[in-house]
Amino acid sequence: MVSALPFEDFRVLLDKLPEQDDRVATDIRKVFAKAAMAQGPLGRMEDVAAWFAGWTGRASPQVTRPLVAIFAGTHGVAAHGVSPRPVTATVDAVELCAAGGAAINQVCLTYDLGLKVFDLALDLPTGDITREPALDERGCAATMAFGMEAIAGGSDLLCLGDLGVGNSTVAAALMAALFGGRGADWVGPGSGADEIGVARKAAIVDQALAFHGPHLADPLEALARVGGREFAAIAGAILAARMERIPVLIDGFAAMAAAAALHKAHPGTLDHCLLASLSAEPGHRRAAEILGLQPLLDLGIGHGEGVGAALGAGLVKAAVQMASGMALAQRA
DSSP states (O other), X not given: OOOSSTTHHHHHHHTSOOOOOHHHXXXXXXXXXXXXXXXXXXXXXXXXXXXXXXXXXXXXXXXXXXXXXXXXXXXXXXXXXXXXXXXXXXXXXXXXXXXXXXXXXXXXXXXXXXXXXXXXXXXXXXXXXXXXXXXXXXXXXXXXXXXXXGGTTOOXXXXXXXXXXXXXXXXXXXXXXXXXXXXXXXXXXXXXXXHHHHHHHHHHHHHHHHHHGGXXXXXXXXXXXXXXXXXXXXXXHHHHHHHTTOOEEEESHHHHHHHHHHHHHSTTTTTTEEEEEOOSOHHHHHHHHHHTOOOSBOSOOXXXXXXXXXXXXXXXXXXXXXXXXXXHHHHO
C-alpha cells in the first residue's frame, strides 16, 4: 500500500470515493412514508435506515456482519501528566476486553456484534508532540494501511472506538491543527482532569502547535505529526470502509479527530459515517458541529472506547429491521 511518497496512495483514494446509491435510499424512504400514514412518522429511524441502505446498495437491507473495531495506542505526550490515569491503564483496558470483562464486551453480546481490539505497539509510545512528530510520514501511512485491514474479514457495519491514555489531549491538538484555535479552545477534562490538569493540557497543545507550525497545513501531515497510531489506524479504517461502501459509526473524541483529518483532506469523505455518541468533552461537541454530525445517542458516555458506537449499532439494526419488515408487509 505504501509508495515512495507515503501519503500519495491515500490521496489517490480520496479522489476516487464511491457515492451513496440514492435510488435505494429513496426507496427506503418511500417504505417509511407509506407506513407513516398508518402509524405516524418514525423520525431519525427513517434517516438511519435510508443511510444504511443507500451505502450498502441493498433494497432489502439487513445488518448481518456488524463489527466493533477498537484501536489502542500509547502516546509520548502522556509523560507530561496530561491524564490522571497511568499510561499502563491502556494495556489494562485492552486486557480487560480480551478477558471479556469490559463494558464493550457486554454490549457486543447484547446486540450480536463482532469485536476486534487492535494493540498498536503499546510498548512503544509515539513521539512527544511538543518536541517531535508523533509519527513520521511513512510510519503514519503504514499504520493507516494497517487500519484498513480491520474490514478484511468482511463487515457490513463498522463501529469505531479508541483506547489510549492521553489521547484526548492529542485529539485536541489535531483538531486545533486542522481547524484553528488554541489549546484552551479544544481541551477538556478527558478521563477526569481537574482545572489545573485541563490548563496543563491546553499548554501542551499550544506547545505542540508552536513546534510543528507550518507543517500542519496539510491534513495528513498533521495526522502524522500531532496524532497517534490509533488516530492513523482509525483514519485508514474509515477510508477502507468508504471504498467498500460499508457504513461507519464513529464514537469518541479521538475517532472524531481522526475522521476530521480525512474530512479536511477531502470534504465529503465522511458521508458514509454517522456519529454514534457524543461525550461531554467540549472539543468533541465543537468538532461535531464543524463536521455537521448529529449524534444518534447522547447518554453522557465519557470516552470513546467503542461503547457508544456499539449501542448505536443496536439502533441501526432496529432501523434496518423496521425498513425490511415494513417493506415485506407492504408487498404482501
